[in-house]
Amino acid sequence: MEKIHRYFNLLLLAFFILIINLTVFSQSKKDIEMLNGIFDQQNQKTDYKTYMRGNSNEFQLLASGLFLFYKSLISSQDGNHCVFNPSCSVYMIQSIKKNGILIGFSYGIDRLMRCNRLTPENYERFETTNLLSDPVWESNEKE
Amino acid sequence: MKYIMKPGILWLMIFSLQFHSYSQNLEQTIEFADKQFAQQNYQLAVKEYQRALFFADGKKLDYLYQQIAHAFFINKQFGQALYFYELSYKTTKNDSIKTEIIFNKSQCYLLTGDYKHSEFELMNLKDSLSVYFTDRRKFYLAVSYFGMEDFKKSENYFLSLLPENEKEGRSEVYKLFHTKKNLYRPNPNTAKVLSMILPGSGQMYTGDVNNSLNSLLLTGSFVMLGVVMAQEYSILDAILTAFPWFTRYYKGGYLSAKKIAQNKRAIRRDKTYKKVLEIINESKN
Numbered sequence: 001m002e003k004i005h006r007y008f009n010l011l012l013l014a015f016f017i018l019i020i021n022l023t024v025f026s027q028s029k030k031d032i033e034m035l036n037g038i039f040d041q042q043n044q045k046t047d048y049k050t051y052m053r054g055n056s057n058e059f060q061l062l063a064s065g066l067f068l069f070y071k072s073l074i075s076s077q078d079g080n081h082c083v084f085n086p087s088c089s090v091y092m093i094q095s096i097k098k099n100g101i102l103i104g105f106s107y108g109i110d111r112l113m114r115c116n117r118l119t120p121e122n123y124e125r126f127e128t129t130n131l132l133s134d135p136v137w138e139s140n141e142k143e
Numbered sequence: 144m145k146y147i148m149k150p151g152i153l154w155l156m157i158f159s160l161q162f163h164s165y166s167q168n169l170e171q172t173i174e175f176a177d178k179q180f181a182q183q184n185y186q187l188a189v190k191e192y193q194r195a196l197f198f199a200d201g202k203k204l205d206y207l208y209q210q211i212a213h214a215f216f217i218n219k220q221f222g223q224a225l226y227f228y229e230l231s232y233k234t235t236k237n238d239s240i241k242t243e244i245i246f247n248k249s250q251c252y253l254l255t256g257d258y259k260h261s262e263f264e265l266m267n268l269k270d271s272l273s274v275y276f277t278d279r280r281k282f283y284l285a286v287s288y289f290g291m292e293d294f295k296k297s298e299n300y301f302l303s304l305l306p307e308n309e310k311e312g313r314s315e316v317y318k319l320f321h322t323k324k325n326l327y328r329p330n331p332n333t334a335k336v337l338s339m340i341l342p343g344s345g346q347m348y349t350g351d352v353n354n355s356l357n358s359l360l361l362t363g364s365f366v367m368l369g370v371v372m373a374q375e376y377s378i379l380d381a382i383l384t385a386f387p388w389f390t391r392y393y394k395g396g397y398l399s400a401k402k403i404a405q406n407k408r409a410i411r412r413d414k415t416y417k418k419v420l421e422i423i424n425e426s427k428n
Contacts, residue, residue, distance in 0.1 A: 028427055031279065032420050035286050038253055039413040041406060076354065077361050078395040 048072065051093050059101040067093040084123075085131040088112050094136040107137065169198045176210070185214040205235035212247065221251040242268060242276055249283050258290030278304060282423075289416055294326055301419055305426050312422045325415040327408070334404035338397035345400025349407050358396040365389035 048071045055061040070089060082088050092108030099107060111134070123132035176191030192211045199207060212227035225248060232244045245264050252261035265283055272280065285300030298320040305312050319325055329349045338345030343359030346352075369385035 028278065028282065029424065031282060032424050034250065035253060036417065036420055038256070038286070039290070039409070039416050041410050041413060073357055074361065077358050077392050077399060079391075079398055 060096060063093060063096050083115055083117055083132055084134045085126055088115050091136055098136055098138050169195060185218050189214045205231050208234060221255050225251045246279060253286055258287045261287040294320055304423055309426050312426050315422055316419055319415050319418055326412055329404040329407055331401045331404040335397050335401040338400035342393060342396045345397060346403060349404045351403050361392050362396060
C-alpha cells in the first residue's frame with residue numbers, strides 16, 4: 001500500500017513538472033512570435049508607376065510619363081531637398097490630375113516658388129519628418 | 144409607534160438598496176468591460192474600464208489599469224499602454240504581477256524600437272527570479288542588445304537560452320553571429336566613400352546595379368556638360384552652369400549609396416535574427 005502511495009506521489013510530481021514545462025514553453029513561444037518581426041524592414045519605396053494610370057487626356061499622359069522619368073532616374077539620385085509633404089513633383093502631378101493641365105501646372109509652379117522655409121508658420125508640420133504639410137487643392141476649393 | 148416604524152424601515156430599505164446598487168454598478172461595469180475585452184472591442188473596453196475607474200474609489204485599481212494597458216497594447220498604442228502599465232505597477236502589491244508588468248513594458252519599448260529603455264526596464268527585475276522569468280529576461284535582453292547592435296552581449300544571452308547538450312543549435316547560433324556578412328555587410332561607410340571616389344561604385348558595392356549606372360551616368364553627364372561649356376565658352380561659365388548640378392547629384396549619389404547599404408544590412412540582420420529565433424524555437428519543441 002505504501003509503495004502504491006509512493007508511486008502515486010511520483011506520478012503526481014511528474015505530472016506537475018510536465019504542466020509547468022508546457023506552460024513555460026507556450027509562453028516563450030508567444031514571446032518569440034510577438035518579437036519575431038521587430039527588425040522587419042518595411043518597404044518604404046513608393047510605387048510611382050501608379051501615377052501612369054487614370055489619365056483623362058494625352059497631356060496628362062505626357063505629364064505622367066515625364067514625372068515617372070524624373071522620379072526614377074533623376075530624383076532618385078538626389079537628396080531630400082523639398083520642404084513639403086507631398087514633395088513638389090508629386091504635388092505637380094496630383095494637381096495636374098485634379099485640376100487639368102493648365103490650372104494644375106500653374107498650381108505646381110506656385111508650389112515650387114513656395115518651396116522654402118521662409119514662412120513655416122503658414123503650414124502644419126509633421127513632427128516625425130519635420131516636413132511642412134501642403135496637400136493638393138482643387139481649383140473650386142481654392143476659391 | 145406604527146407610524147414611526149414604517150418610514151424607518153422604508154428608509155433602511157432605501158439605504159441598503161443604494162449601497163447594493165452602487166456595488167452592482169462597479170461590478171457590472173467591470174464585467175461588461177471584460178466582456179467587451181474578450182470580444183476584442185478594445186476601444187469600448189477601455190471606455191468602460193475608465194468608467195469603472197471613476198467609481199472604483201481605490202478598489203481593483205491595479206486590475207483596471209492593467210486591463211486598460213493591455214487594450215492599448217493590443218491596439219498598438221504603445222505610449223498609452225506604457226502609461227497605464229506604469230500606474231498598474233505602482234498600485235499592485237503582488238510581486239509576480241509586478242514582474243509581468245515589467246515584461247509588458249519591455250515589450251512596448253521593443254516594439255517601438257526603444258531598445259535602451261527596454262534594457263533599463265529589465266534591469267529593474269529582481270535577481271531572485273524563477274527559472275521561467277529568468278529565461279524570459281534573458282530572451283528580452285538578447286533582443287534588446289540585438290536592437291542596440293551590441294551583438295556580443297546578444298549572442299551570449301541567446302546562447303544561454305539553449306541547453307548545453309544542444310550542440311548543433313549552439314554552433315549554428317555562434318556561426319550566425321560570427322559570419323561578418325550576416326551582421327556587418329555591406330558597410331554603409333565603405334559604400335559612401337566608394338561613391339565619393341567614383342560615383343555609382345558604392346551602389347555597385349551594395350549590389351544595386353541600376354542605381355549604380357544611374358548615378359554614374361547622371362554625374363558623368365554633368366561633368367561632360369562642364370567640359371563642353373569650358374571649351375566652348377569659359378571656365379566661369381562651366382562653374383556657373385554645370386557645377387551646381389554636379390555637386391547636387393554627386394552628394395545625392397554618395398548619400399543614397401550609404402542609405403542603400405544601411406537598408407541592405409538591416410535586411411540581413413533581420414534574416415539573421417529570425418534564424419536565431421527559429422533555432423531557439425526548435426530547441427523548445
